[in-house]
Amino acid sequence: MKVLGVAGPSDSGKTTVVAGLAARLSHRGTVGTMKRLTHDPDIDTDGKDTARHREAGSARTAGVTDDGDWFSTGDRWTLEDMLDDFARECDYVLVEGFSESRLPKVSLGDRSTAPPVVTTAADADDLDLGEVTDIIETLPSYETPASLVVELRGSLESGDREGIATSTVPVAELALTDDVTTRVDAANRRLRSVDGIREARVHHQQSLFDELDDVVHLVVLADDTARANEAIGEAIERLFTAA
Numbered sequence: 001m002k003v004l005g006v007a008g009p010s011d012s013g014k015t016t017v018v019a020g021l022a023a024r025l026s027h028r029g030t031v032g033t034m035k036r037l038t039h040d041p042d043i044d045t046d047g048k049d050t051a052r053h054r055e056a057g058s059a060r061t062a063g064v065t066d067d068g069d070w071f072s073t074g075d076r077w078t079l080e081d082m083l084d085d086f087a088r089e090c091d092y093v094l095v096e097g098f099s100e101s102r103l104p105k106v107s108l109g110d111r112s113t114a115p116p117v118v119t120t121a122a123d124a125d126d127l128d129l130g131e132v133t134d135i136i137e138t139l140p141s142y143e144t145p146a147s148l149v150v151e152l153r154g155s156l157e158s159g160d161r162e163g164i165a166t167s168t169v170p171v172a173e174l175a176l177t178d179d180v181t182t183r184v185d186a187a188n189r190r191l192r193s194v195d196g197i198r199e200a201r202v203h204h205q206q207s208l209f210d211e212l213d214d215v216v217h218l219v220v221l222a223d224d225t226a227r228a229n230e231a232i233g234e235a236i237e238r239l240f241t242a243a
Helices: 014-025 049-055 079-086 129-138 145-154 180-192 225-239
Strands: 002-007 031-035 061-064 070-073 092-096 105-108 117-121 163-170 197-205 215-222
Touching: 002 014, 002 129, 014 031, 014 092, 014 105, 014 129, 031 079, 079 092, 117 129, 145 163, 145 197, 145 215, 163 225, 180 197, 180 215, 180 225, 197 225, 215 225
Parallel strands: 002 092, 002 105, 031 092, 105 117
Antiparallel strands: 061 070, 163 215, 197 215
């Protein structure tokens, strides 16, 4: 999943940019969007029925319209939680706000924006959306074990049964004598050459959050679960040794 933030002060055109990019990217894959709210959503505003539900003890509340639109509150979700959830079904995610985050971002206006910034513009009208769309394709993918399982399963014939194994290794635990990419590439080559492995992926996930370190996700789809677990073990061992 490709992730891009759009940051800037009020009235700089953030929503216009997100809408324009979403329209372009929707021809390439599934697009998700997120917006930072500086106030509580109306669904839980004091005096509203849903707020009364919450005050009465409901752990979750949801509003649903006759057209099927809905909004839900309950669990406390961070930006990381949302990205992890979207990664299972989206090819692209556009995030409006969060100017202080480590997401790659478009920066509008003159407000300070934390790096990395992929491009800047005075406002939405000065931004080349075609150029930004091309930039998005070059960004590192944001993946989770769950999203990688979905990706690999999509490459198998419908109805195929398989054993699945996943693991995540913090990069900080690897005694690297070479770079992470070299080690990950070697593990990927090894996994894909093993008999009984239908699909496999080793992915270096660079952290987008200050409190988290880089990790390596490993996902294997094999003829059965025992073979998948065995292959994961071999791949982890290869990660911990020189490539």
